[in-house]
Amino acid sequence: MSDTAPVSPGPQARPSGSWLRRAFDRPNVLGPLLAAPAALILLLLLAYPLVLGIWLSLSNAVLGGTPKFVGLANYIQLFHDSTYREAVFYSFFYTICSEGLKLSLGLGLALLLNRRFRGYRLARAIMLLPWVAPTVLSALAWGWLLNPQFSAISWLLMKLGLIHQYIDFLGQIWPARISLIVINMWRGIPYFAMGYLAGLTAIPASLIEAAQIDGAGSWTIFRRITWPLLLPVTTILLSFSTIWTVTDFQLIWTMTRGGPLNATQVFTTLAYQRAINGGSLGQGAAIAISVIPIMLILAIVALRTTREGK
Amino acid sequence: MSDISRRALLQMTAAGALAAGAGIGPVFAEAYKPMLPIEKGASLQLLRWTGFIDADDKQWKANTEAFTKATGVNVTIQDVSWTDIQAKSGLSAQIGSGPDVVMGFYDTPFIYPDKLVDVSDVCTYLEKKYDGFYDVAKSYGYDDKTKTWIAVPMGGPGACVTYRESWLKEAGFDSFPTDFDGMLKAARALKKNNHPIGLALGHAVGDANAWVHTVLWGFGGKQVDENNKVVINSKETHEALKYAKALYETMIPGTGSWLDVNNNQAFLAGQISMTINGISIWYVAKQKFPEMFPDIRTAPVPVGPVGHPTNFNLFSQAFIFKYSKYPNAAKEYLRFMNEAPQVAPWVTGMVGYVTPALKAYSKLPIWTENPNITPYRDVLVGNYADGYAGSPGRAAATALNDFIVVNMFADACAHGASPEDAAKRAEEKLKQIYNA
Amino acid sequence: MKDRAGWRLYLPLGLMLLFLLLPFYWMVLTSLKTRNELLNTPNPWWVFHPSINSFISLLTQTQYPQWFLNTLFVSVGATVLSIVVSFCAAFAIVRLKFRGARVLSTAIFFSYVVPPAILFIPLAAVLVKLHWFDKLWALIPIYATFLVPFCTWLLIGFLRSIPRELEEAALVDGASWPRIMIKVILPLSVPGLISATIFSFTLSWNEYLYALIYMFSSANKTISVGLTTELMRGDVFQWGQLMAGSLLGTLPVVLVYFFFVEYYVAGMSGALKD
Incomplete structure (x- = not known):
């Protein structure tokens, strides 16, 4: 028995049989064996392409050409590229704002849904819709709702006398930036609400009851008990969601293609635009790879927090 | 023959x-x-x-x-x-x-x-x-x-002018003007009657590129010369931007976000009187909008001060x-x-x-x-390729796909930049691309 | 026990659900509208001349049923593969604690930071070498690349919450590890597996970029790819059919969720407990 095994039952208890059966019973044999498929898939289809991608970003690769190593030239060029700077700015802005909103509204929704009222099952299922619908198509539907000519939202506000002219949601810099954040938030709320709902279910009811008996108000209970207990969930939900938001492509590409001007350009749209449409594969790869350090920091923070929580 | x-x-x-x-x-x-x-x-x-x-x-x-x-x-x-x-x-x-x-x-x-x-x-x-x-x-x-x-x-x-005949007549024009000046006058008259025109200024690969390049070239502006040297920041470009800005004033609000579908929809909904588009509007109207169809006319894209067609398709x-x-x-x-x-x-x-x-x-x-x-027959006459007057290739493709020219026009028309500033910004970006 | 729910519950909840449902209401309206009504209407919030033509033409004139089956095949395949692989990995990491388990779990977590929108070109090179191009089933292992990290993480969390005493008892009784995995741990992991399943299924169902890029034949299209490539015609979109297709593609999944949503919450809850 290896010393890393969790328990060390007496050897007399182990099953006998062929060496194969005995081998399978050893954690140090069975463990790697069971983990192998996952490792294989990730190595072959993720790690290897990633290494290739890094190599491309360090080369002058163009679509269809033979790449030559150019060191950090692509990255240095990005540093002077004003469009890239705009993309960096909006990527951060987009991610921070939409994550913040998703988190708070998702939590709010979870708190509401964490009760057994009439129709709570239906409400929980409906809530998931935005997350289930194909992004491209829900983006198209949103495109109609925010259309400068056909927006049903503008129409309603006009009828209510709140505005005098249809709102130009996607044609002006800040409205466009904010609109995309709202749509991203719309798509992500169910994920947070779901996660938080699970997190809330895991909190022992006795804890809350005890606090109530002590006379604590609901805000105090939330701040002192619920929220601290939800922190580990928050970290995990946030880290995965952030990764999705940063790597999100469909939504922006369908709705604005990075416009107006370059106001809604993000890492992925710019990388795609440069590498695929413009053919500068090396530069596109550099844009894409430049995200990874940021993501790594996030991942490390997330990992630290969850491990310390134990 | x-x-x-x-x-x-x-x-x-x-x-x-x-x-x-x-x-x-x-x-x-x-x-x-x-x-x-x-x-x-x-x-x-x-x-x-x-x-x-x-x-x-x-x-x-x-x-x-x-x-x-x-x-x-x-x-x-x-x-x-x-x-x-x-x-x-x-x-x-x-x-x-x-x-x-x-x-x-x-x-x-x-x-x-x-x-x-x-x-x-x-x-x-x-x-x-x-x-x-x-x-x-x-x-x-x-x-x-x-x-x-x-x-x-x-x-x-092809990209041609598509317009509503009755509205144009009402504005005092028998046929669609053939030069930029006339187009602006017509657009202003249409706007006065509450029939604005609409041209895309968002990242519309086809529609936005088509008209802004036509205007740029119509004034003699171009992004690079024959040797791929960036020459966008020129007097001609400034003139083109000023003209576009004037034209933009006559447009329906919100074209800054328009992608390729938007002008078709706005036209078929009767919200705009004129746009520059392929024949798809006319074709869809023929099948699905029988009331509007007889009123729809097409015309060649007008010619700018350079005196010959400068279409982009x-x-x-x-x-x-x-x-x-x-x-x-x-x-x-x-x-x-x-x-x-x-x-x-x-x-x-x-x-x-x-x-x-x-x-x-x-x-x-x-x-x-x-x-x-008929107007669609001749769209390729006097048409320039993207990246004109430079050579086709990766730089031209990158400039087109980064929407440099479209953004320059949008910047001057819809986002308050002066023509000089818009052209200067475009120049910087083009230099980055062409000197890489 | 049901809560007494007053306006303080229903008002914010109603507003929230309204917001979440708004685009779907729009989809329903659009799928029932004719092109004419879509563009010219006295009230965009209603449909005055509903017609189910879009649904009929979608089902009869396009290959939508085929796309639906393709999506189902790929999603089920990718989900099953990812769940099996992830469960094995999670079991090995949590319960067996073999040498290198910690390194592996960290690696799996980090592998999630790789953005797929960009790596499709290098990945394509791998697929060509494997002769996996334009094979519908190839999407199954490809989707696993983004499903396995999340599922493994979720199941690691869940498996940790299962008391160790159970397997200790089984070990004392002389059960082998493979037997413990299947007879003891697996049944207890069902809620966790369900939530991982739902998660994987949704992500596979909606995946777009890989399906668009790596599949060439029309017969291999998935729902979102088929709809966007064949119904968005240049500058004329077939709005009714697009929205009808989107609804028909979403509702079955929601229906499944309606029945499994409680397990999903319970499963996630288990995974998050520790």
Whole structure:
């Protein structure tokens, strides 16, 4: 028995049989064996392409050409590229704002849904819709709702006398930036609400009851008990969601293609635009790879927090 | 006119007439003889854009079936929406696997010219037989550096003025003006009657690029000179931007976000009086909007101070990847599809949505069948390629796909920048791209 | 026990659900509208001349049923593969604690930071070497690349919450590890597996980029790819059919969720407990 095994039952208890059966019973044999498929898939289809991608970003690769190593030239060029700077700015802005909103509204929704009222099952299922619908198509539907000519939202506000002219949601810099954040938030709320709902279910009811008996108000209970207990969930939900938001492509590409001007350009749209449409594969790869350090920091923070929580 | 082209014309007139009568006409496959030895057991994969109107795909498919019947070569057609072509074709170039033939747009073949089969024989043959290619078509297929054809020019979904006749008359114009000044006057008069015009200023690959380039070039501005030196920040550009700004004042609010679908929808909803677009608006109205249809007219895009047309169109060409196992079959396919018996019913079926790259096809009867189709016949005359006056290639493609010129116009029109500032910003970005 | 729910519950909840449902209401309207009504209407919030033509033409004139089956096949395949692989990995990491388990779990977590929107070109090179191009089933292992990290993480969390005493008892009784995995741990992991399943299924169902890029034949299209490539015609979109297709593609999944949502919450809850 290896010393890393969790328990060390007496050897007399182990099953006998062929060496194969005995081998399978050893954690140090069975463990790697069971983990192998996952490792294989990730190595072959993720790690290897990633290494290739890094190599491309360090080369002058163009679509269809033979790449030559150019060191950090692509990255240095990005540093002077004003469009890239705009993309960096909006990527951060987009991610921070939409994550913040998703988190708070998702939590709010979870708190509401964490009760057994009439129709709570239906409400929980409906809530998931935005997350289930194909992004491209829900983006198209949103495109109609925010259309400068056909927006049903503008129409309603006009009828209510709140505005005098249809709102130009996607044609002006800040409205466009904010609109995309709202749509991203719309798509992500169910994920947070779901996660938080699970997190809330895991909190022992006795804890809350005890606090109530002590006379604590609901805000105090939330701040002192619920929220601290939800922190580990928050970290995990946030880290995965952030990764999705940063790597999100469909939504922006369908709705604005990075416009107006370059106001809604993000890492992925710019990388795609440069590498695929413009053919500068090396530069596109550099844009894409430049995200990874940021993501790594996030991942490390997330990992630290969850491990310390134990 | 040479003997061949007269005969060709006769053929296509017949085919065109038939096609006009019976929807999809029969294809004269019997008359066809391959020029090149077609590989044994050849089969082809074609990647093309989903037709902008359904008659396009239908006739294309019928023509392809005729090719299969004539040669025994099976052709599988893969449709992708036109903005996704670049991704799939670029990937194929990179990994050396995928469709044999691709119909791409703009500069696509010049991004990876050395991955493509030399199609000079096909192009020279077509050029001779059908009165040559338009200049702009040639620049999208002929590689000046190697003096070879790397793609067979197919044609351009043309951009023309589409407008409401009654509203224009009401504003005091009998026909659509033919120069920029007149267009601005008409637009102002229309606006006064509460019938604004609408031109896309968002990242609309087709519509936004088309009109802003026309205006830029119409004033004599250009992004780079013949040696690919950036010359965008010029007096001509400033004038163009000022003009565009004035035109923008007459537009319906919100064109800053318009993608390619928006002007079609706004027009068909009766919200705008004029736009610059392919024939799709007229075509859809013909089928679905019977009340509005009789009032819709089309006209050539007006001419700027330079005194000649400076159109910019979407343009599609077909190219063959070197990894293809059946280059001869692919070449034969492209030749076949560009021959009169196929082109005539194809263009007729889609009422001239794609204006063919070969000049002889301007004589097809469909162009004069309805006066609203006629302007689309000549869209390739006096048309420049993207990246004008520089050479096609990666830099031009990057500039186009980064929407440098569109953004410059949007900046000056919709986002409050002065023409000088907008041009300067564009200059910086272009320098980055062209000096890389 | 049901809460007494007053306006303080229903008002914010109603507003929230309204916001979440708004685009779907729009989809329903659009799928029932004719092109004419879509563009010219006295009230965009209602449909005055409903017509189910879009649904009929979608089902009869396009290959939508085929796309639906393709999506189902790929999603089920990718989900099953990812769940099996992830469960094995999670079991090995949590319960067996073999040498290198910690390194592996960290690596799996980090592998999630790789953005798929960009790596499709290098990945394509791998697929060509494997001759996996334009094979519908190839999407199954490809999707696993983004499903396995999340599922493994989720199941690691869940498995940790299962008391160790159970397997200790089984070990004392002489059960082998493979037997413990299947007979003891697996049944207890069902809620966790369900939530991982739902998660994987949704992500596979909606995946777009890989399906668009790596599949060439029309017969291999998935719902979102088929709809966007064949119904968005240049500058004329078939709005009715697009929205009808989107609804028909979403509702089955929601229906499944309606029945499994409680397990999903319970499963996630287990995974998050420790």
